[in-house]
Amino acid sequence: MKYTQWIITFANGFKISETIITSWIIMAALIIIAFFLTRNLKPVPTSKVQIMLEYAVVALRNLVKGNMGDDVEKKMPNMLPYIGSLFLFFVCSNLIGLLGFKSPTTDVDTTLAWALITCFLIYYQGVKAKGPGYFKGLLEPVPLLLPLNIVSEFARPISLTFRPFGNILGGTVIMGLLYQLLAFVSSLIPNVSIPFLQLMIPVPLHLYFDLFAGCLQAFIFIMLTMVFVSNATE
Structure with a gap:
């Protein structure tokens, strides 16, 4: 299983990786979908789309408030x-x-960027809530534990970086090896030129590694983000 690391190279040596291009595609798709879904919103929802959107927003608000307190929108409106x-x-x-x-999550640069943003948010909100005294927590419960x-x-950022990276990359490697194995087994069957085993057998594993594990890692990451930021502001 091979991926092209650099797909655009400029004359001055500046390079753009496949991960960046894929991230741009995802961001553009999310922006376009959000634009079309949020047009013609009404104070009293009448369409199924607006009802589902409001249900999703309310569920997200309840999740954030349940982990960070009812006053989170006042203290941290963003x-x-x-x-x-981040979850989407x-x-x-x-x-x-x-x-x-190529999934951007299989590139450690992506998960590292998310982890650094989260850590910056932790320190920013901690200093905003407690001032410079926030760093006195490093001396607790006794200065010897500094x-x-x-x-x-x-x-903390190392854990946030490598937890999703390792899980998603591990699933990608396993699926790549499975496809190679199924292609080899299919080639052993006489009079068969199509690796038909690759069409059915990997489907349940895709549901687990790509759908279930992907959503689970995203949920764990946002939960850890909320817990860390909430602890910093207490």
């Missing part, structure tokens, strides 16, 4: 759209592999 956008982008990044694209607390701060 948290709700951030969590929603995460899920689409995992599912786009079904269309033949080295361990510093290590835990570095471990």
Whole structure:
């Protein structure tokens, strides 16, 4: 299983990877879909589309409030759209592999960027809520634990980065090996030129690795984000 790392190279040596192109495609698709779904919204919903959208937004708001408190929209008004956008982008990044694209989640740069954004949000909201005294938490419960607390701060973005990256990449590698195995087995059957085994057997595994595991990792990531930010502002 091979992927092209760089697909656009400019004269000055600047390169654009397949991961970036795929991420742009996902963002463009989400923007276009959001534009068409949110047109002609009414104060009292009459269409099924608006009813489903409002149901999804209310469910997301309840999830955020349940983990971060009822006053989260007052303290952090951008948290709700951030969590929603992150979840949608995460899920689409995992599912786009079904269309033949390289999943951005299988590139550690993508998950590292998400982890760094989350960590920046944690420190920003912590300092905003407590001021410079937020960093006094590194000395708790006793100053002797300062080295361990510093290590835990570095471990947080590492954990957020490699948890989704490892799970999604592992599923991609397994599926790639399975397709190669099925193609080999199909080639052993006489008078058969089509690797028909690849058409049916991988379907249940795709449902698990791409759909279930992808949505699960996206949910875990946003839950950890909300918990970390909420703890920083307490």
